[in-house]
Amino acid sequence: MKILITGAKGQVGTDLVLEAKKRNHQVFGFTSTDLDITNKAIVDREVSTIKPDVVINAAAYTAVDKAETEKEKAYAVNETGVKHLAETCKALDIPLLHISTDYVFDGNKKEPYTETDIPNPTSVYGASKLAGEIALQKTWKKYIILRVSWVFGEHGNNFVKTMLRLAKGRDEISVVNDQFGAPTSAKSIAECLLNIADKTNFGKQDFPWGLYHYQSDPGVTWYEFAKEIFSQAKGSGFLDKEMIVHPIGSDQFPTPVKRPLNSKLEGGKINQNLSVPLSEWRSTYLIECLKND
């Protein structure tokens, strides 16, 4: 299968390219320099030249705090860029797989969010990502939107890398213990998207296109996630000391954008409609990420 991937140097994009190559697909991975999705002419040119069987959009403006002061830039990539891809894919009848986020929700619900819950973003980033979802849904019917959260992986910056870096200079750390979510590895997201792309009935009218939540189990707080990272790092010899982790409240770790208290997404629909099981982040994905740090 010919697969065009945007945002190919990002956290998820890198794993998508690697995983797609491993599966012997013909992969066209574009960085932001090679294919800027805010430029419609370039999107048209590259997609129509390659004529892929599927386009996967891993490109996004992801600087959550900075987006508050760079609203135009965030919307240009997260809304207009997605619209460009959707228009081009529609013109060429190519399915578009797109990644979105739990930040479309305010995080005030107690239970995991389902696909039918009403979004209520509380940040520019979240609002721009929601605008991208809507632009795609209005433009082209052959789409998958995969909402994910708490992404970590071997490539790029993420919470696991931050914890390991901080551990180099100290023995104790305080981590927020009132935000609940599920660490989800970039590799598992790549596998999930490629499993969807692999479906043989792709392109058929009755394919269950639409919006899906994808997340790993089990749900934890950032504090619990940090404890697991240090425990596995120590247990497998990547860390030579015991890190002491102190639980704190979000009010003791203020950020320009208030993070959602609940980021847990319900994954029943994707399993039922597309036979995609949820992954388990602790057993394989975390240790792989530590190994390759």
Ligand SMILES: NC(=O)c1ccc[n+]([C@@H]2O[C@H](COP(=O)([O-])OP(=O)(O)OC[C@H]3O[C@@H](n4cnc5c(N)ncnc54)[C@H](OP(=O)(O)O)[C@@H]3O)[C@@H](O)[C@H]2O)c1
């Ligand atoms: N990271 C998380 O915790 C998280 C959580 C929930 C959802 N998500 C979603 O998951 C997806 C992947 O995120 P990620 O963590 O892989 O993000 P990432 O590491 O920041 O990667 C995003 C990529 O998009 C590229 N990009 C930015 N503007 C572009 C443009 N105009 N045209 C083409 N490419 C552009 C960036 O390139 P440059 O670096 O060159 O700008 C970067 O390589 C995104 O849709 C994000 O919203 C992420």
